[in-house]
Amino acid sequence: MTATKGLEGIVAAASSISSIVDGVLTYRGYNIDDLATHASFEEVAYLLWFGKLPNEAELKQLRKDLSDEASIPAQVIEQMKLYPKDTSTMAALRSAVSALALYDGEADDMSREANQRKAIRLQAKLPTIIAALARIREGKEPVAPQAGLTIAENFLYMLKGEHADEVSAKALDQALVLHADHELNASTFAARVTVATLSDIYSGVTSAIGALKGPLHGGANEAVMKMLNEIGSIENVEPYIQGKLDNREKIMGFGHRVYKNGDPRAKHLQKMSRELGEMKGDTTLYEMSVKIDELVTNQKGLRPNVDFYSASVYTQLGFNHELFTPIFAVSRVSGWTAHILEQYENNRIIRPRAEYVGETDQKYVPVEQRA
Numbered sequence: 001m002t003a004t005k006g007l008e009g010i011v012a013a014a015s016s017i018s019s020i021v022d023g024v025l026t027y028r029g030y031n032i033d034d035l036a037t038h039a040s041f042e043e044v045a046y047l048l049w050f051g052k053l054p055n056e057a058e059l060k061q062l063r064k065d066l067s068d069e070a071s072i073p074a075q076v077i078e079q080m081k082l083y084p085k086d087t088s089t090m091a092a093l094r095s096a097v098s099a100l101a102l103y104d105g106e107a108d109d110m111s112r113e114a115n116q117r118k119a120i121r122l123q124a125k126l127p128t129i130i131a132a133l134a135r136i137r138e139g140k141e142p143v144a145p146q147a148g149l150t151i152a153e154n155f156l157y158m159l160k161g162e163h164a165d166e167v168s169a170k171a172l173d174q175a176l177v178l179h180a181d182h183e184l185n186a187s188t189f190a191a192r193v194t195v196a197t198l199s200d201i202y203s204g205v206t207s208a209i210g211a212l213k214g215p216l217h218g219g220a221n222e223a224v225m226k227m228l229n230e231i232g233s234i235e236n237v238e239p240y241i242q243g244k245l246d247n248r249e250k251i252m253g254f255g256h257r258v259y260k261n262g263d264p265r266a267k268h269l270q271k272m273s274r275e276l277g278e279m280k281g282d283t284t285l286y287e288m289s290v291k292i293d294e295l296v297t298n299q300k301g302l303r304p305n306v307d308f309y310s311a312s313v314y315t316q317l318g319f320n321h322e323l324f325t326p327i328f329a330v331s332r333v334s335g336w337t338a339h340i341l342e343q344y345e346n347n348r349i350i351r352p353r354a355e356y357v358g359e360t361d362q363k364y365v366p367v368e369q370r371a
């Protein structure tokens with residue numbers, strides 16, 4: 001038995017949710033470019049869960065269900081107020097989502113119908129939790145969700161306490177479409193491993209949030225923003241990046257296990273970053289990002305991934321960097337839950353083997369005789 005480090009190239013599940021073939025990403029057979037240009041996030045979530053795009057009545061019903069499920073139990077809000085103020089938002093989100101299960105009477109109902117309802121419930125409640133965490137951190141009261149708004153509009157509304165402008169809501173909606181699913185990425189795999197023991201959907205999503213938090217995965221978008229802040233100016237890009245490359249340090253937001261010739265989502269986020277900068281009359285962040293992109297691409301042959309331009313997009317939308325990875329979770333929970341439902345449909349416990357590389361033939365020595 002020989003281990004493959006990082007399971008590179010190992011096909012660990014059959015799935016009909018999303019695919020990456022020759023650098024082309026599709027959700028249920030629809031090219032991401034097409035969806036990013038035309039589809040709303042709610043349509044995409046429906047597509048991931050039900051395997052087809054919704055008709056008008058189905059979309060209307062989903063929007064209503066999401067709206068009806070958007071509020072969170074008062075007990076969870078009270079708990080969130082007790083979290084230390086300097087806790088990372090992802091750590092707080094992980095705890096709050098785990099706590100949600102305690103107040104869901106259906107948490108352990110493993111019927112397909114109940115799990116589908118819980119998928120919608122989790123999708124509806126995650127943005128509410130994150131907006132509440134952000135406000136509590138600022139010493140403000142959470143704002144309750146408002147009926148009739150899209151997920152993107154409601155998230156911005158709950159965060160700021162006022163309705164978002166159309167451009168910001170549209171940009172966030174498009175970012176949510178781009179982040180919704182990505183085959184067997186680390187957090188989705190974590191979710192599938194967890195529920196393959198026939199544990200509940202909340203356990204699966206809690207595992208996934210823990211995996212997304214890491215800087216090699218979803219946490220990279222926050223790390224990109226920290227890097228942009230450290231660089232501070234266009235003039236400083238070259239010496240800063242060169243220094244990192246000379247020291248063989250990783251540049252966050254670059255590289256990908258699957259894409260070797262570029263991530264198809266990055267161009268959409270790059271365009272959004274430029275357009276938002278132009279609209280606000282300050283393209284510094286965009287220009288810095290492009291310069292980093294050129295340097296890293298030319299010198300290392302590494303291309304930006306989905307996390308790179310999302311950092312400047314989210315900053316220009318007014319989000320604090322602490323919210324970047326949680327926003328990723330607002331979107332990816334649609335994919336996680338679709339994968340969890342798929343796992344339950346045709347389940348087998350996920351239990352690979354390890355290549356043993358430790359000591360052998362050891363003899364037990366009583367404790368008092370050990371050196």
Ligand SMILES: CC(=O)SCCNC(=O)CCNC(=O)[C@H](O)C(C)(C)COP(=O)(O)OP(=O)(O)OC[C@H]1O[C@@H](n2cnc3c(N)ncnc32)[C@H](O)[C@@H]1OP(=O)(O)O
Pocket residue numbers: 006215216217218220249250251252253254255256257258300302305306307
């Ligand atoms: C939503 C997402 O999760 S997208 C990914 C977000 N993560 C990041 O942006 C973090 C930075 N990137 C990385 O750490 C990696 O590219 C990963 C985690 C995305 C992929 O990891 P792997 O497939 O295991 O690639 P691995 O880390 O082995 O990299 C291969 C080589 O490229 C180098 N490399 C990979 N990414 C980078 C980077 N961002 N900056 C500098 N060098 C890099 C590695 O050092 C390694 O070089 P070596 O062969 O000389 O040792």
Ligand SMILES: O=C([O-])CC(=O)C(=O)O
Pocket residue numbers: 181182184185186217257258305306
């Ligand atoms: O697929 C991966 O390895 C990382 C990921 O989640 C993404 O790129 O969206």
